Amino acid sequence: MTLIERFMLDVSTVVDKALDELLPAADTEPTRLHEAMRWSMFAGGKRIRPGVMFAAGRTFGADEKLLVRTAAAIEMIHTFSLIHDDLPAMDDDDLRRGRETCHKKFDEATAILAGDALLAMAFEVVACDENLSPELRLKLVSQIASASGTPTGMVAGQQLDLEAEGQTITIDELENIHARKTGALISVSAIAGAMVAGASSAEVAAVELYASKIGLLFQITDDLLDVTQPTETLGKTAGKDAMAEKATYPGHFGIDATREMADKVRREAAAALDSIDCDTGLLLEFADLIADRSK
Amino acid sequence: MTLIERFMLDVSTVVDKALDELLPAADTEPTRLHEAMRWSMFAGGKRIRPGVMFAAGRTFGADEKLLVRTAAAIEMIHTFSLIHDDLPAMDDDDLRRGRETCHKKFDEATAILAGDALLAMAFEVVACDENLSPELRLKLVSQIASASGTPTGMVAGQQLDLEAEGQTITIDELENIHARKTGALISVSAIAGAMVAGASSAEVAAVELYASKIGLLFQITDDLLDVTQPTETLGKTAGKDAMAEKATYPGHFGIDATREMADKVRREAAAALDSIDCDTGLLLEFADLIADRSK
Numbered sequence: 001m002t003l004i005e006r007f008m009l010d011v012s013t014v015v016d017k018a019l020d021e022l023l024p025a026a027d028t029e030p031t032r033l034h035e036a037m038r039w040s041m042f043a044g045g046k047r048i049r050p051g052v053m054f055a056a057g058r059t060f061g062a063d064e065k066l067l068v069r070t071a072a073a074i075e076m077i078h079t080f081s082l083i084h085d086d087l088p089a090m091d092d093d094d095l096r097r098g099r100e101t102c103h104k105k106f107d108e109a110t111a112i113l114a115g116d117a118l119l120a121m122a123f124e125v126v127a128c129d130e131n132l133s134p135e136l137r138l139k140l141v142s143q144i145a146s147a148s149g150t151p152t153g154m155v156a157g158q159q160l161d162l163e164a165e166g167q168t169i170t171i172d173e174l175e176n177i178h179a180r181k182t183g184a185l186i187s188v189s190a191i192a193g194a195m196v197a198g199a200s201s202a203e204v205a206a207v208e209l210y211a212s213k214i215g216l217l218f219q220i221t222d223d224l225l226d227v228t229q230p231t232e233t234l235g236k237t238a239g240k241d242a243m244a245e246k247a248t249y250p251g252h253f254g255i256d257a258t259r260e261m262a263d264k265v266r267r268e269a270a271a272a273l274d275s276i277d278c279d280t281g282l283l284l285e286f287a288d289l290i291a292d293r294s295k
Numbered sequence: 296m297t298l299i300e301r302f303m304l305d306v307s308t309v310v311d312k313a314l315d316e317l318l319p320a321a322d323t324e325p326t327r328l329h330e331a332m333r334w335s336m337f338a339g340g341k342r343i344r345p346g347v348m349f350a351a352g353r354t355f356g357a358d359e360k361l362l363v364r365t366a367a368a369i370e371m372i373h374t375f376s377l378i379h380d381d382l383p384a385m386d387d388d389d390l391r392r393g394r395e396t397c398h399k400k401f402d403e404a405t406a407i408l409a410g411d412a413l414l415a416m417a418f419e420v421v422a423c424d425e426n427l428s429p430e431l432r433l434k435l436v437s438q439i440a441s442a443s444g445t446p447t448g449m450v451a452g453q454q455l456d457l458e459a460e461g462q463t464i465t466i467d468e469l470e471n472i473h474a475r476k477t478g479a480l481i482s483v484s485a486i487a488g489a490m491v492a493g494a495s496s497a498e499v500a501a502v503e504l505y506a507s508k509i510g511l512l513f514q515i516t517d518d519l520l521d522v523t524q525p526t527e528t529l530g531k532t533a534g535k536d537a538m539a540e541k542a543t544y545p546g547h548f549g550i551d552a553t554r555e556m557a558d559k560v561r562r563e564a565a566a567a568l569d570s571i572d573c574d575t576g577l578l579l580e581f582a583d584l585i586a587d588r589s590k
Contacts, residue, residue: 024446030454033445084411089403108384112407113454116379116414120444123418127437134429141436142422149415150328151319159325159408 004285008051011071014064015050016042018072022125036106036114040079044097048290049074049189052214055286056193056207059278066196069129070140073122074189077148080118081185083111085158119148132196140192147188157181164247174247175216182222183215190214206275210283213269217290220262223248225295227255266291299580303346306366309359310345311337313367317420331401331409335374339392343585344369344484347509350581351488351502354573361491364424365435368417369484372443375417376480378410380453414443427491435487442483452476459542469542470511477517478510485509501570505578508564512585515557518543520590522550561586 001009019041024034050071057067086093086101087108094104103111126140150156157180164177190211194204227250249258269287273280296304314336319329345366352362381388381396382403389399398406421435445451452475459472485506489499522545544553564582568575 028446030445030451030458032458033451033454037445080411084407087404087407089407109382109457110454112379112382112384113450115411116375117445117450119411119414120440120448120450124437124440124444127433127440134433137433138422138429141433142419145415145419145422149419150325150332150412151323153415155408155412155415156325156328159328159405162404163325163327 002285004282004289007055007282007285008047008289011051011054012047014068015047015071015075018068019075022069022072022121032106032110033113033117036102036110037118039105040083040096040102040114041076041118043099045075045079046293047075048218049078049185051289052186052211052286053189053193055282056190056199056211057197058193059207059276059280059283060194060197060199060203061278062193062197066131067193069125069131070144070192070196071189073125074144074185074192076118076122076125077144077154078185080115080122081148081154081158083115083118087111090158090162136195139195143188143191147184152180153184154181157184167247169247171252174249174252177247178216178219179212182219183212186215186218187211203276206272207283210269210272210287213265213272214287214290217262217265217269217287220249220258220265221291221293223250224255224258224262225293226250229295262291297580299577299584302350302577302580303342303584306346306349307342309363310342310366310370313363314370317364317367317416327401327405328408328412331397331405332413334400335378335391335397335409336371336413338394340370340374341588342370343513344373344481346584347481347506347581348484348488350577351485351494351506352492353488354502354571354575354578355489355492355494355498356573357488357492361426362488364420364426365439365487365491366484368420369439369480369487371413371417371420372439372449373480375410375413376443376449376453378406378413382406385453385457431490434490438483438486442479447475448479449476452479462542464542466547469544469547472542473511473514474507477514478507481510481513482506498571501567502578505564505567505582508560508567509582509585512557512560512564512582515544515553515560516586516588518545519550519553519557520588521545524590557586 023037023041026035026038028034053071053074054067082096083102085091086096087103093101095101101111102114106114123141123145126137126144129137132140147153148155150159157177160177161181164173187208190207191204194207199207226248249261253261266287270284273283318332318336321330321333323329348366348369349362377391378397380386381391382398388396390396396406397409401409418436418440421432421439424432427435442448443450445454452472455472456476459468482503485502486499489502494502521543544556548556561582565579568578
């Protein structure tokens with residue numbers, strides 16, 4: 001196991017423990033709702049957002065205790081978005097991470113409500129984190145809310161993505177969609193880590209630039225995996241984006257040019273860290289992890 | 296126009312102006328999402344929650360400026376819940392306040408996302424309200440999130456309500472559902488008004504008890520209207536609860552006994568205010584408004 005794999009395993013363990021404590025128990029009413037929330041929260045997610053938040057936080061010396069609840073909250077929001085994106089009215093996916101999506105395992109109404117509840121709970125978790133100063137908690141709530149919603153956040157990105165299906169769009173439009181749909185929440189995770197650690201505004205800005213590259217890198221490799229890996233490896237239906245006539249990087253540029261693009265973006269992510277005085281090894285390794293993943 | 300009708304008109308005007316400023320313009324991307332959010336936000340809602348927040352706030356001397364953004368945020372959350380409750384997978388309603396529901400006017404995906412975006416935006420609005428101290432904003436975020444989600448908030452209530460359809464439930468179970476589905480957000484509105492005004496904890500507790508009675512009163516009169524008023528007056532499909540085999544007060548006790556119950560709850564709401572030293576006339580009139588409404 002490489003150093004970064006070990007790091008991600010540690011982050012997952014800590015964040016999953018916090019999530020287990022924060023989420024209502026599966027045997028409290030309404031049990032079906034709480035089972036559904038837990039079904040999707042503990043479905044083998046890679047914990048990419050907590051990972052980048054911890055990596056940025058550790059880079060500037062933040063303690064685990066300061067990072068864990070906000071990381072858990074952000075992962076709740078990510079999970080909310082997966083549950084809603086998988087719904088029949090949206091991407092209509094039956095399989096996620098190798099098992100049934102929330103609305104298939106439970107039902108559509110429960111899935112919609114499980115997502116809603118996770119979104120609301122995330123803000124409660126951050127607002128109540130007494131390890132952080134009131135001013136910092138407020139900044140986190142507002143920035144995370146902004147990254148989740150509209151006009152520049154995740155919900156806006158999903159809307160634009162749905163509207164682009166079957167349309168011919170430019171590469172700028174494609175990047176605009178991904179910056180909101182995937183990039184915004186990854187960026188705010190990295191920024192949150194740096195902010196919690198008390199990084200300077202110049203350092204936070206460097207991390208933000210790094211994170212925007214990581215978000216793009218994540219999407220490019222995601223698109224590549226969709227066309228190069230079989231369903232069994234992905235744990236979700238392979239080739240689905242192409243079938244849905246979604247705009248993708250390989251669809252636009254071809255597989256080889258997309259691979260070159262991924263390399264270029266990885267180097268840009270690294271370059272964004274040049275101005276930071278601390279050891280940025282962890283963030284560099286995190287970029288490699290995103291680029292080299294197989295699912 | 297009575298005094299309380301004038302008051303409600305003033306509150307609606309002020310809150311609607313704030314909502315118009317806070318929501319993304321309909322001509323900014325993604326336009327369809329923003330149009331959908333505005334379609335449901337400005338659909339002739341009665342602004343009950345802003346009303347009770349302002350009534351509680353004014354009772355303890357709070358300025359409009361301190362109340363308006365939190366009231367707008369709570370109304371965003373109420374509207375999010377209406378949009379999602381109307382979806383085909385939930386109550387499947389085509390008509391709301393006399394016009395098409397969000398998913399009928401737009402489409403299901405857009406309606407789901409419009410609700411999601413309103414929920415996220417609400418917390419951003421409260422967190423960024425610089426008229427309030429950081430500590431107060433955090434209390435508001437956490438209490439409003441708790442009242443919106445699960446296990447004791449609105450989302451939990453909707454889940455329980457859906458599960459109860461076609462089931463025989465006790466009156467305690469019915470009250471438990473409504474306390475979460477409708478009561479929690481009405482209560483937190485009243486509490487927020489008192490908190491923003493700097494009311495003492497005893498005063499906030501009195502307002503909380505009053506608000507719990509108002510929430511119950513609202514639900515009882517809502518059930519009564521469903522069986523006594525025609526669709527044209529209600530602006531939504533009359534008799535729908537009975538058709539869906541939903542548990543209702545008139546279904547359980549009959550119309551006459553339910554009317555007596557409403558009177559009793561109204562008196563209890565008034566009694567809850569006895570311990571408060573300020574003039575509680577506005578809150579008393581607000582209770583009458585809820586009890587005597589015709590839609």
